[in-house]
Amino acid sequence: MTDAIQKINDRYQSSEALHDLKEHAIADFRKLGVPTVKHEEWKYTRVGSLLQNVLEVQAPDQVKPEDIAALKLPGDAYEIFVINGKFSTAFAPEGMIVSSLGTEAKGQYKEIIEKHLGTSSRYHQDGINAMNTAFADHGLFIFINRGKKIDKPVYIYYINDNRQFPTLSLPRALVYVSAAAEVEITEHYISLGSNDSFTNQVTEFVVEQDAIVNYYKIQNEGPNASQVSTTQFTQIGKSLTNATTISLSGNIIRNNLNMVMEAEHGESHMYGLYLLDGKTHVDNHTIVDNVMPNCFSNELYKGIMDGESTGVFNGKIFVRQDAQKTNAYQSNKNVLLTDTASVNTKPQLEIFADDVKCSHGCTIGKLDEEALFYLRARGIGERSAKSLLLHAFAVDILDNIKSEPLREYVDKLISERLEFNF
Amino acid sequence: MIKITNLQASIDEKPILRGINLEIKAGEVHAIMGPNGSGKSTLASVLAGRDHFNVTGGSVEFMGKDLLEMSPEDRAREGVFLAFQYPVEIPGVSTTNFIKTAVNETRKYRGLEPLDAVNFLKMMKEKMKLVNIDQSLLSRSLNEGFSGGEKKRNEIFQMAMLEPKLAILDETDSGLDIDALRIVANGVNEYRSKDNAFLVVTHYQRLLDYIVPDFVHVLYNGRIVRSGGKELALELEEKGYDFIKNEFAVTEEA
Numbered sequence: 001m002t003d004a005i006q007k008i009n010d011r012y013q014s015s016e017a018l019h020d021l022k023e024h025a026i027a028d029f030r031k032l033g034v035p036t037v038k039h040e041e042w043k044y045t046r047v048g049s050l051l052q053n054v055l056e057v058q059a060p061d062q063v064k065p066e067d068i069a070a071l072k073l074p075g076d077a078y079e080i081f082v083i084n085g086k087f088s089t090a091f092a093p094e095g096m097i098v099s100s101l102g103t104e105a106k107g108q109y110k111e112i113i114e115k116h117l118g119t120s121s122r123y124h125q126d127g128i129n130a131m132n133t134a135f136a137d138h139g140l141f142i143f144i145n146r147g148k149k150i151d152k153p154v155y156i157y158y159i160n161d162n163r164q165f166p167t168l169s170l171p172r173a174l175v176y177v178s179a180a181a182e183v184e185i186t187e188h189y190i191s192l193g194s195n196d197s198f199t200n201q202v203t204e205f206v207v208e209q210d211a212i213v214n215y216y217k218i219q220n221e222g223p224n225a226s227q228v229s230t231t232q233f234t235q236i237g238k239s240l241t242n243a244t245t246i247s248l249s250g251n252i253i254r255n256n257l258n259m260v261m262e263a264e265h266g267e268s269h270m271y272g273l274y275l276l277d278g279k280t281h282v283d284n285h286t287i288v289d290n291v292m293p294n295c296f297s298n299e300l301y302k303g304i305m306d307g308e309s310t311g312v313f314n315g316k317i318f319v320r321q322d323a324q325k326t327n328a329y330q331s332n333k334n335v336l337l338t339d340t341a342s343v344n345t346k347p348q349l350e351i352f353a354d355d356v357k358c359s360h361g362c363t364i365g366k367l368d369e370e371a372l373f374y375l376r377a378r379g380i381g382e383r384s385a386k387s388l389l390l391h392a393f394a395v396d397i398l399d400n401i402k403s404e405p406l407r408e409y410v411d412k413l414i415s416e417r418l419e420f421n422f
Numbered sequence: 423m424i425k426i427t428n429l430q431a432s433i434d435e436k437p438i439l440r441g442i443n444l445e446i447k448a449g450e451v452h453a454i455m456g457p458n459g460s461g462k463s464t465l466a467s468v469l470a471g472r473d474h475f476n477v478t479g480g481s482v483e484f485m486g487k488d489l490l491e492m493s494p495e496d497r498a499r500e501g502v503f504l505a506f507q508y509p510v511e512i513p514g515v516s517t518t519n520f521i522k523t524a525v526n527e528t529r530k531y532r533g534l535e536p537l538d539a540v541n542f543l544k545m546m547k548e549k550m551k552l553v554n555i556d557q558s559l560l561s562r563s564l565n566e567g568f569s570g571g572e573k574k575r576n577e578i579f580q581m582a583m584l585e586p587k588l589a590i591l592d593e594t595d596s597g598l599d600i601d602a603l604r605i606v607a608n609g610v611n612e613y614r615s616k617d618n619a620f621l622v623v624t625h626y627q628r629l630l631d632y633i634v635p636d637f638v639h640v641l642y643n644g645r646i647v648r649s650g651g652k653e654l655a656l657e658l659e660e661k662g663y664d665f666i667k668n669e670f671a672v673t674e675e676a
Contacts, residue, residue: 368510369474370510371510371512373471373473373494374506374509374510374512375512375520375524376471376493376494376495377470377471377472377494377495377497377498377503377504377506378498378520378521378524378580378584379495379498379499379524379525379527379528379531379584380495380520380523380524380527381495381527382493382495384523385495388515388520388523389512389515391514392512392513392514392515392563393514394514395514396513396514
């Protein structure tokens with residue numbers, strides 16, 4: 001697998017600025033390699049062979065605006081396009097800078113980037129994170145100015161142009177949200193073709209005091225698109241973050257979402273919905289790391305599994321010794337629609353403080369027969385009744401999407417899938 | 423309207439209904455009374471099509487059609503309505519949306535155009551008065567967090583919206599205080615006409631003071647053991663179910 005790095009390296013020109021980080025990351029990758037199912041955190045999700053298939057990386061075709069027109073998110077937004085892992089156009093609307101990590105690492109934001117780029121690797125001692133980090137200089141850097149509420153949502157489109165060839169993409173982003181700033185950021189994953197694609201993506205958010213971040217991840221790729229997607233929030237000041245992950249299609253999807261609460265009185269909400277069919281596999285690993293006291297976190301993930309789909313939920317809450325008065329809640333609920341679908345769910349609490357309120361729980365079941373009968377006894381057909389109940393199950397998550405156009409957009413995708421038309 | 427002949431049903435191989443015979447004509451109200459475990463609610467459920475009961479014998483003809491062959495939704499669309507003893511709470515489904523779906527699927531089945539928003543609202547407003555139900559209740563999730571009385575009123579409201587031919591009220595009085603009982607009974611009486619019929623399942627005579635039946639049947643051990651007029655309910659109230667149990671036990675032995 002070592003020559004994987006070489007193969008990728010041949011395609012990237014590194015900048016001097018992040019040279020040390022790169023050397024370290026490559027060393028880590030050589031040491032750790034791609035995780036196998038023997039790795040406890042990768043027990044149900046096999047990625048090694050996927051990577052092998054896409055290593056013959058080819059140059060992307062020219063992506064034209066009309067290629068993605070139908071896949072765009074709704075409303076007026078600041079749009080960022082990352083095509084096969086490469087971010088290209090820098091711009092700077094009011095209160096915000098969108099640039100490349102390689103460029104900014106030798107400029108004004110050198111210190112911030114040096115200090116914060118790569119902190120997620122602490123939580124993921126695996127070669128996947130290291131592989132991404134090795135090529136971070138082509139990644140995206142977003143800086144939100146102090147006290148600025150960004151007037152439009154920021155949409156980041158990760159486009160896999162796998163029309164001609166299999167693709168391997170290694171997108172990287174660091175988003176720095178300054179004190180009292182507010183921003184809505186959505187990461188949307190799209191594939192244009194049907195060849196295999198593998199996206200190994202890492203986004204790191206650093207959130208200062210009194211800032212608010214509303215973050216959405218929408219995964220709606222083709223059946224041969226796989227990804228390992230890591231998102232880490234580090235709340236270095238008392239702040240509020242909302243993270244919602246919607247997984248609708250793909251081949252093998254692994255999401256790592258980490259909330260690191262490094263300041264007192266931080267608050268974070270994490271919501272997830274996976275609506276799967278076919279052979280899609282979605283693995284949501286989440287970590288809430290309560291480092292300081294008086295933080296609040298709430299987590300709700302829901303899954304609807306059809307066909308032969310498989311799901312994994314692994315939620316960890318750490319409450320460190322100093323993190324007294326932590327309130328941390330976690331819940332995972334699943335509905336299995338077939339006997340061939342399955343889900344493995346594992347909520348975990350590791351508490352080292354003694355004055356905390358924490359809860360976790362999970363359910364796996366079929367549709368509520370009693371509710372189904374109730375609807376049918378009112379003249380609602382079986383199919384309609386099922387889709388009514390499934391939509392109601394999903395609505396819990398949709399209701400937490402604060403952006404109305406986005407909520408309607410996701411609702412439409414879900415309603416189409418569930419044949420919900422009421 | 424409905425003709426039940428020698429209906430037998432079991433759950434997990436255990437027979438619950440052991441041959442029910444009952445005919446209800448348009449314009450009639452029949453009450454089914456009986457001690458706990460006699461099979462009253464099972465009869466209501468079997469007629470509505472709940473599938474965890476096994477029908478092991480007999481037949482049910484509704485408006486000339488074989489009711490037992492139909493799915494629960496088709497029975498409802500044909501005009502059978504079951505007011506649930508325990509209405510189900512369904513978070514995330516708004517009551518209004520649910521009723522609109524039910525009304526329009528039923529209309530579609532009957533070959534009618536769906537109601538548009540204006541006419542649907544008009545109809546709702548009219549029927550809401552019937553059971554004194556509030557708009558705010560209807561915009562909430564179906565039965566979620568409703569009180570016992572609100573749930574039962576919602577059942578009667580749904581009945582009024584769906585305009586069934588035969589309404590089966592399964593212990594609609596249970597858990598209701600006297601005021602709520604009056605409201606619910608009033609809704610039923612308003613809807614009552616020469617074209618529809620009611621099967622009122624109850625443990626107590628109390629409800630029958632307000633919904634006055636034409637016929638009363640006593641169900642015991644899966645069979646109708648006595649039938650009579652409304653005075654039978656009073657007799658039962660006075661003597662308790664023990665007298666039926668004793669009498670029936672004697673007859674059984676003889």
